[in-house]
């Protein structure tokens with residue numbers, strides 16, 4: 077018995093289950109053994125089909141493959157469609173890798189042919205050997221479910237997925253049907269070719285029949301993923317925005333599979349890194365509640381992921397949409413602190429969003445434009461667009477940290493307009509002066525001053541509020557002759573540490589505000605892990621301070637001005653993009669103008685001092701602190717205002 081025995085029967089049965097008789101079929105035929113065998117099998121199964129060949133123009137002689145396939149189609153009595161593109165040029169122009177570009181262009185062509193044929197199914201000739209290679213590639217790339225290729229996905233069917241490559245070749249030999257070998261399949265610099273010609277034969281020599289078993293494992297994993305996807309969709313439903321708390325309550329595997337399925341449904345590759353970033357944002361939102369700053373990421377293919385106000389959403393923003401972070405509000409839990417749940421009754425279309433032109437709010441003395449209100453309340457211009465409002469149409473019911481409309485405040489909240497979510501109670505600050513030993517006094521959190529400042533109502537949003545505390549630290553630094561940079565560490569909406577630069581007074585090049593604040597926070601919390609913490613710092617951190625932040629596993633990093641001299645988040649280099657296992661959610665540009673103004677004052681003072689020194693002495697002394705923290709004025713970058721990375 078040859079390996080090809082029974083092949084036609086198996087093929088026919090599988091094809092019937094994947095594409096019932098009468099379904100129009102388009103066979104993708106490259107001219108290689110597998111696809112030529114598939115074409116012969118379709119003919120033998122007496123299923124009508126169109127032959128489609130795509131010329132990738134990646135090597136000389138690719139046109140001969142096209143001619144070969146055309147002749148084959150004629151002999152099989154099947155219509156022939158030819159497509160092609162200069163794949164290498166497209167790949168370069170679009171910045172895609174070559175194999176990716178080839179696959180995208182080929183499938184685009186196949187779907188075009190399918191549409192012209194009136195729909196139906198595209199038959200591709202992947203075998204169990206291809207499946208084993210795909211499985212290994214996915215495994216080596218760290219896929220959560222190295223589930224190989226599906227026998228049917230969308231319009232694409234793979235009726236040969238359980239057949240060995242060698243069986244197809246035997247079938248062709250028995251039929252005296254030649255095929256063409258693609259020499260690029262021998263190019264061992266390609267991962268798939270290397271697995272095919274080096275790795276799998278070595279595995280087979282030791283574990284006989286391993287390809288079939290890998291394909292089997294892939295099938296089992298596909299079934300497990302399917303079950304988890306079903307569970308995810310049962311738990312989370314199909315709405316476009318999901319409750320972060322419900323997501324966080326699911327078993328981790330269900331959450332991840334659910335997130336990945338949603339990404340794939342929108343055509344976004346669900347990389348492990350991306351899924352893990354979404355998971356982190358969801359868990360953080362569930363943990364921190366309304367005090368979690370809105371999180372947003374462009375995940376590619378025009379899709380934006382948002383975790384804001386307790387909701388997770390994934391979608392394409394419609395053209396000209398003013399605010400992709402806008403979230404529909406349908407339940408009391410989504411309402412900002414201080415807003416009465418009764419507003420839900422009279423307002424079926426509430427959203428939390430950024431302010432828009434024409435927004436109005438009803439106040440005790442009459443209706444007012446929100447833009448006028450913000451001017452009256454002296455909210456800095458740079459902060460206005462970052463504010464969140466609760467609105468229905470242009471009727472605003474609440475402006476984050478500024479005001480609530482008449483009848484919107486929940487009973488018992490004295491000043492709802494300024495009840496900024498997440499503002500700590502005075503008791504929440506860390507112990508000060510009790511710092512046991514070793515740490516320099518500057519590293520200890522100074523809670524008393526903070527407590528007083530926290531007690532004051534803040535006219536701003538959560539991030540803006542905490543940045544205000546960091547700015548207060550920066551002012552302390554300025555008054556003591558340090559580079560004016562301040563930082564606070566916030567855990568669960570409470571400030572646990574605050575610090576400012578001490579490099580001059582301590583003669584310590586590492587005594588940057590962030591390092592001191594993180595050390596103090598770890599002491600206050602009793603754990604070097606500051607998971608769930610957010611570091612607020614007035615200036616974009618240098619590489620050392622970003623590194624220190626990564627060491628703490630902090631969840632968030634909010635900074636003010638851009639640091640063009642030493643910035644590690646894009647000012648000089650963006651280290652957060654380097655693929656660390658944990659990267660905090662970063663928001664830059666918060667109250668940047670104020671942070672930059674302080675630095676400007678410091679440098680102006682330094683220049684004045686050094687000019688005065690120059691008249692007194694012919695050789696001015698070296699600038700103290702040169703090469704430590706920012707030794708040049710940072711440029712506040714308006715493009716980052718309120719943006720998240």
Ligand SMILES: [Zn+2]
Nearest residue numbers: 588617618621
């Ligand atoms: Zn630093």
